[in-house]
Amino acid sequence: RVSTDQSEYRVRGTVHAKVQVSQNGKPVPGAQVAFAAVDEGLLALRDNASWDLLGAMIHQRDWGVETSTAQSEIIGRRHYGRKAVAAGGGGGRGGVRELFDTLLIWQPRVVLDGNGEATIEVPLNDSLTSFRLVAIADASPQKFGTGSTSIRVSQDLQVLAGLPALVRDGDRFSAMLTLRNTTAKGMTIRASLQGTAQIGGANPASIPITLPARDVTLPAGAASAVNWAVEVPAQAVNLGWQAEAVEQGGGQAVDRVKLTQRVVAAVPLRVTQATLERIEGSFTMPVAAPVQALPASGVKAGGIVAAVQPRLGTALPGIRRFFETYPYSCLEQEFAKAVGLGDRTMWNDLSNRLPGYLDSDGLAAFFPPQPGDAAAGSDRLTAHLIAAADEAGFEIPPASRQRMLQGLQAFVTGRIERRLWAPAFARTRDLDVRKLAAIEALSRHQLAQPAMLGSINLAPNTWPTAAVIDWLRILKRVDGIAERAQRNAEAQQILRSRLTFAGTTLKFSTESTDGWWWLMDSADANAARLILAVVDEPGWKDELPRLVVGSLARQQRGAWATTTANVWGVLALEKFSARFETTAVAGRTEFSIAGAGLGAGLGVVAGSSPLSFDWSQQPAGGELRLPWPLDASEFRAEHRGAGKPWLTVQTLAAIPLKEPFKAGYSVTRSVRAIQRKTEGRWSRGDVMRVRLEIDAGSDMTWVVVSDPVPAGATVLGSGLGRDSAIASANASRDERREGSAWLAFEERSLEAYRAYHAFMPRGKHVIEYSLRLNNPGTFQLPPTRVEAMYAPETHGEAPNAAIEVGP
Secondary structure (H helix, E strand, O other), X not given: OEEEOOOEEOOOOEEEEEEEOEEOXXXXXXXXXXXXXEEHHXXXXXXXXXXXXXXXXXXXXXXXXXXXXXXXXXXXOOOOOOOOOOOOOOOOOOOOEOXXXXXXXXXXXXXXXXXXXXXXXXXXXXXXXXXXXXXXEEXXXXXXXXXXXXXXXXXXXXXXXXXXXXXXXXXEEEEEEEEEEOOOOOEEEEEEEEEEEEEOOOXXXXXXXXXXXXXXXXXXXXXXXXXXXXXXXXXXXXXXXXXXXXXOOOOOOEEEEEEEEEEEOOOOOEEEEXXXXXXXXXXXXXEOOOOOOOEEOOEEOOEEEEEEEOOOOOOOHHHHHHHHHOXXXXXXXHHHHHHHHOOHHHHHHHHHHHHHHEOOOOOEOOOOOOOOOOOOOXXXXXXXXXXXXXXXXXXXXXXXXXXXXXXXXXXXXXXXXXXXXXXXXHOXXXXXXXXXXXXXXXXXXXXXXXXXXXXXXXXXXHOOHHHHHHHHHHHXXXXXXXXXXXXXXXXXXXXXXXXXXXXXXXXXXXXXXXXXXXXXXXXXXXXXXXXXXXXXXXXXXXXXXXXXXXXXOOOEOXXXXXXXXXXXXXXXXXXXXXXHOOOOOXXXXXXXXXXXXXXXXXXXXXXXXXXXXXXXXXXXXXXXXXXXXXXXXXXXXXXXXXXXXXXXXXXXXXXXXXXOEEEEEEEEEEEEEEEOOOOOOEEOOOEEEEEEEEEEOOOEEXXXXXXXXXXXXXXXXXXXXXXXXXXXXXXXXXOOEEOOOEEEEEEEOOOEEEEEEEEEOOEEEEEEEEXXXXXXXXXXXXXXXXXXXXXXXXXXXXXXXXXXXXX
């Protein structure tokens, strides 16, 4: 039983909850209690069935044995939007509501007294909602129980914000506030909404957004909406708002709410060119803004980013930007971001969610397996995660790692089978290559045995380069392999024979057949993995610098093409740098642009003092961002001091797509009304059907279709509570799916609808989905994109016009 000292509270109050555990009116010896306080608005979206231990443990069971985990229910995989922000002050004007976390408290173990009771203090936040307080008890093998109660948090005057959580630069939207009077008397309210736009780019700034106050009369128990027209400034990265409602005429009721809108680019800044050089004295390059680039603040959007670092042993700026702006979110891609950026917080979050991605055999799946899909995991993905995490020194939680390793052992020994699609030319070798990758991952944990090679045709000359590299690493780690020394020498000779250079660019003679994209392999990744495989080999010492430079020369626009290649590239550069780069960098590095004036705000013009970077102040390096010059000019970097710093120069520009682009895919987007207030125009509350027609030029695995969603709109069909059942049913009744693509996962985010396909064959495909328009305004839409994620040069885009939504 859970009880509280009162049923209704004010914000920032404290609830004193009493938990009692008994059986037949008597305390239960040895009982343990877990306690949670959760926003019932979250539970309305999807209830938490894991609290019902009695129902889960004691129920009628069918014949058979089934194993499962409740971790996915406890931890959760669904993102419900931005629910919390850091605490702040009220500027001397009283409290501002800004803490909206959906979980108030979680205590996995509560100690009970001799009477089987405990008192728990629950600190409330700023949410005007109801919270469910739940206690889950268990004692001995057969005793389970759950108790709960609900409390309500309210106040006399309430401000409820209805602003879209995400907008795009250039959007014009209606900022809506709902004012609610919960008392038995009428009120006259003055409502205000004031904002601040944080501007990014070469000249970061904060721009105030001033809106006129509004007076509203609210009868007892009534609510009313107030609207302001807002246009999102160019180059804004977020909009911070403070809404205030104050009772007039001597009343005391007041409410203030602080919130932040995320702003994304309607035409995103993209790297148009990038170069990586080691400065020996000075470096120059011509620079000019692309003619098609959009303007911003009097100059072209974007600019020139110059970054210096003392060695290669950190993520290069181009790679860092690649990961920070990468839009897709399967397990491998989230793993790549965490490892590539060296982000331990991101890694810990992913590690906590990892059990939800493992299938019944312990193999990792790209997306959480759905009920009934017990064999959704991939041996190749599992081997990649284990190998890359080990190389990076990121520890997979022991329980998950053990299951993954057991799954790989079962796959290698033939106890389980995974049939993955492969092109016709590789089907006879595909299984051997996958087994080699699995054995290489097992060898990192001393679990590989020579007997595991018994089912593999050991003919490395016929293997793709990725498999030869795996074979070389297996030979280094596994004792007892017949003719181990000779095979090691043979593998190294095969790799040497495949190396070739086009200028400074590292190539492989077998490159045309090495791009096994369906296994996430590429020549870029092979170059990095080769460096990792031979970095400690004495016979390769003299060749390593050339291999590293040649691998870096494979980059396009500052990064390699795929997430896997960039992960292996970061790890290879770190290993090489730790071994070979020992000279410290000192002195100053100067940057300048000559020959023309710069855009407003930088304060640097032709002939003026250059920008200077002092290594004594920033020994780890740093980054400077310059706006585009007004005319064609020359960028110059000069190092004065010891060492040879690495310089990365990237040019960024926002170039709109004007015509459809086809490179292996073409996509056409159309919309029609499902539910419409006014014929010929869109209004708030209307439901539209989006139809995407895709023409695929070849068979491909892991293809994503990404279609932008207007700011504030909701993609229907999520299955969550509060999603109109009638609207969802009407909208989804005749949604069409044509073609034989294997849909693996649908992502309904605030920014886009994305459909991830494990396999998309050549031919025509149709995807339809429905969305509801929730906010009036004019909303910009980026291009619709289709992309093979592990062969991103194969993609297609189609531009989209802005959509106007009336009230």
